[in-house]
C-alpha cells in the first residue's frame with residue numbers, strides 16, 4: 001500500500017501557536033521556558049546538548065498521531081525518544097519537535113500465549129520485571145535503562161539472543177504511526193513489507209506506539225562477572241576466543257577491557273548460561289579455572305539480576321563517544337591491538353567490549369528481516385568515556401584511532417544501534433549498517449511509507465527516488 005504524504009509547508013517558527021495541538025492532547029507539551037523542559041531534553045549521553053522547540057510528551061497513540069501531523073504540516077525536524085539511550089543523540093533535535101514516549105510505559109503480559117505488548121517508552125527494566133513475574137522473558141538489552149523501542153527496531157543484541165534470536169526476531173506485531181499520522185498494525189500478515197523493514201531498519205518508518213513480543217520461559221540463569229588483572233588480558237581473551245568458538249547457544253559471553261572501581265585496568269568476561277545450571281557449570285569450568293581472578297562473581301541469578309548487573313557501569317550523564325564494527329574473528333593480531341589501546345587509555349572510563357553473536361541470531365534466514373549482519377561471530381565496541389569535558393577530545397581521538405587499528409579484523413559492517421551521527425561516521429557507513437543490498441530494499445520501502453523523509457533523525461535511510 002502506498003501512503004501519500006503532503007509536501008512539507010514552510011517551517012513553522014518555534015513560537016507557533018500550539019492551541020490546535022494542545023486541544024485534546026492528553027500528555028504534556030513542553031517549551032523551553034516550561035518547568036521540566038531542561039530535564040526532558042537530556043538524554044543518556046551527556047555529550048548531547050540540544051534544545052528542541054517543543055517536547056511532546058505523549059500519553060498515547062492519539063497524541064503521537066497529532067504530534068506527527070504537527071511536525072509534518074509545520075515542516076519541522078522530528079525526533080523520536082524511546083529510552084533516550086542512542087549515543088548519537090538521535091532522540092533529541094535542535095529547534096524541532098521531540099515525540100517523547102517516556103510516559104508511555106504500559107505492559108500487558110499474556111502468560112497463556114507467551115506474549116507481551118509493551119508501549120514505546122518502556123525500558124528493558126520495566127519489561128523484564130513484568131514478564132519475569134510469569135517466569136518469562138525475551139531477548140533485550142543488557143542495561144535495564146535502555147528503551148525497548150530503539151533497541152528492537154535496530155536489531156537487539158542481548159544475553160538471550162543466541163538462544164532465541166535478536167529482540168527484533170521476537171517481534172509479533174507493532175502498532176506504528178507512520179508519516180501520514182495514521183496508526184497501522186504491522187505484522188507478518190498486515191503490511192508485511194513494513195514488518196520486514198521494522199526488524200533492523202531502525203526508526204526510519206514511524207513511531208512504534210507499542211510492540212508485541214514472543215516470550216520464552218527463562219531463569220534463573222547461571223551468570224555474572226569474572227574479573228582478572230589486566231596482565232592476564234591476552235590469555236583471557238584467547239581463552240574467551242576458544243570458549244566462544246564452541247559454545248552452545250545457551251551460553252553467551254562478552255569480554256571487556258576496562259577499569260576496576262578503584263581505577264586499575266582489568267580484563268573481564270561477563271557470562272550468561274540460559275539452561276540447566278549443571279551444564280553451564282561444566283562449560284564454564286575452563287574459564288573459571290584460569291589464573292587467579294580478582295573476582296569470580298558467577299553463580300545462579302534471577303534473570304532480572306543478570307539484566308541489571310551492568311547498570312552501574314553505564315550511568316547517565318557521562319560524555320560518551322563510541323565506535324563499533326562487527327569482526328570476522330578474534331585473531332591474535334586483533335587481541336594485540338586491543339591490548340595496546342587499552343593499556344593506553346586517556347581515562348579509566350574508556351573501555352572496549354566484545355559481544356558474542358551466533359547461535360539463534362545466525363539461524364534466522366538473512367532475507368527474513370532487514371537486520372544485515374547475522375553471520376558475524378563478534379561485535380566490537382570501543383567506548384571513549386569521561387565525566388570531564390576537558391578530556392572529551394582525547395577520548396574521541398582514542399576511540400577513532402583504536403577503531404581504525406581494528407579495521408583489518410572488521411567485516412566492514414556496523415550495528416545500526418551503535419553507529420554515531422552520520423555527520424561523524426559518513427553516509428557510506430550508514431549504508432554499511434544496513435548492508436548495500438538491504439539498503440536498496442529499505443530505501444524503496446522508505447519511499448513508500450515516508451517519501452518526505454519525516455523520520456530522518458536516526459541512522460537515516462534515504463527514500464528511493
Ligand SMILES: Cc1cc2nc3c(=O)[nH]c(=O)nc-3n(C[C@H](O)[C@H](O)[C@H](O)COP(=O)(O)OP(=O)(O)OC[C@H]3O[C@@H](n4cnc5c(N)ncnc54)[C@H](O)[C@@H]3O)c2cc1C
Pocket residue numbers: 043044079080081082083084085086087089090091101120121140141142143145146147148149150151152153154155156157158202203204206207208209314417418457458459
Ligand atoms: C548503556 C547502553 C547499553 C546498551 N546496550 C545495548 C544492548 O545490550 N544491546 C543492543 O542491541 N543495544 C544496546 N545499546 C544500544 C541501543 O540499542 C541504542 O542506543 C538504541 O537506540 C536505544 O534505544 P532507546 O529507545 O533507548 O533510544 P532513543 O535514544 O530513545 O531512540 C533512538 C532512536 O530509536 C528510534 N526509536 C526509539 N524508540 C522508538 C519508537 N518507539 N518508535 C520508533 N522509533 C523509536 C528513534 O529513531 C530514535 O532516534 C545500548 C546503549 C546504551 C547507551
